Amino acid sequence: MNDCGGDVPLQPMWAHQRASLDTDVWGPWYQVDAGGCPADVLPVFTAEDFRRLPLAPPTLHVQPDRGWVLVNKETIVTTERTEQTFRTELLGHGIDVVATPDTFTYDFGDGSQDLVTQSPGHSYPDHDTFHVYDELGAVQIALTTTWKGRYRIDGTTQWRDVVGTAETSATSAPFTVEERRSHLVSGLCTDIPTPEDCDGQDGG
Template sequence: MIALNGREARAVEEAWAVAVAAGDPVAVLTEYARGVQCSVTTVPLTTALNGPCGGADGAVPAKFCGPGVVALDPLWIRTRPSEAGPWTAWSHVASGACPQDVLPALTVADFRRLPLPPTPTTVQPGTGYVLVGYGIIVTADPAPVDLTTTLLGYPVTVHATPTRYVWDFGDHTTLDTTDPGLPYPTDGSTPPAGPDSPYPAGSHGHPYTAPGTYTLTLTTTWTGTYQIAGDPTTRPITGTATTTTTHPPLTVVERRTHLVADTCLTNPHGPGC
């Protein structure tokens, strides 16, 4: 009698199915199936696949895997000497198992294939332009997201959390941080500046030193956990995924002050008009 655990049994099934699909002449001499196990007092163990289960003990009840989750029946094998030969009776390979116990881990490659959304951001001021020497303040949304996928047909919920933010300001300078930053208040208040910085404490500010058009991007690194439907266990995903948020071009302009006798309304051709 072969005795495999749930995950080993699932791997054997999958390898056999692949070999059969590829036309392996040896694989067609073996067949795997899942079916109800008859009484545990039967020696050797047998299944309803071999015919009705007899005896007073009846069939072995299926495992309980959680509300709404259907357990996998035990795995059985039968063989034949040739494609034209007779099949043997089904013999036991592995006991019944819960889907969450036999599924492979959700890999980092699976994680990176999910449609993680680019991180929402705020760039202040939101005018699309800024003066040379004046800074912008950038903020990332730190909210986690939940996504759904499947593992071998079973629903899985993935919980992704942003953990790192790399801002590229388009002028050959970057900011690498684990802090999403705080926006400049819009209620008219003036927050205190941070230490050694003209920007409010907790915010991420960046001045541009030369006129031009700059493309601002944010690369967010995500970590994740996943949970299989019906299983209360939260499992970590080994590895990270990234997304990139690209902003509309930002124009940096230079303005000079002039002492004039008239305004541009009264003298449209005056200095600076």
């Protein structure tokens, strides 16, 4: 028996044909192929096929999420490492495909070097994916996720790796990098009327 790496070997295929459409006389049997391992006769799910799947980009989370962040303070980014499964066909064969996030690339929108990581990140105070802005202004963060894939063709038991990757993109809402200063005041800046020493301040 052939060693097909866990797949069930395919038996040789035979066929025969009627001599003509208006007769029940059949011709002799003839061998169509010699059988063998599924990997030798089944189609390959290529990187191009993989990239045509409707991969949903992971959600990009920014912390703090309030429309602005502080200059010279850590801005935290996180996402999810969630597999996606698909059912598709290739040349008449049913195929199961599993896509797995491999790397996450963050462009922080300020001209700094991209952050490339395999970690989906964690929220404060256990954060490991973050950026410190050193200039004021309006920015937007872009996340590019690189996906690896594996597939299994109906009638086989072995999962095969897709040779190549796919990418998805997500962006945050625009926000500003700001500088905030605090000072002592005689009362709460939320008081009515507002104390004179709170003029132009956002809080007490």
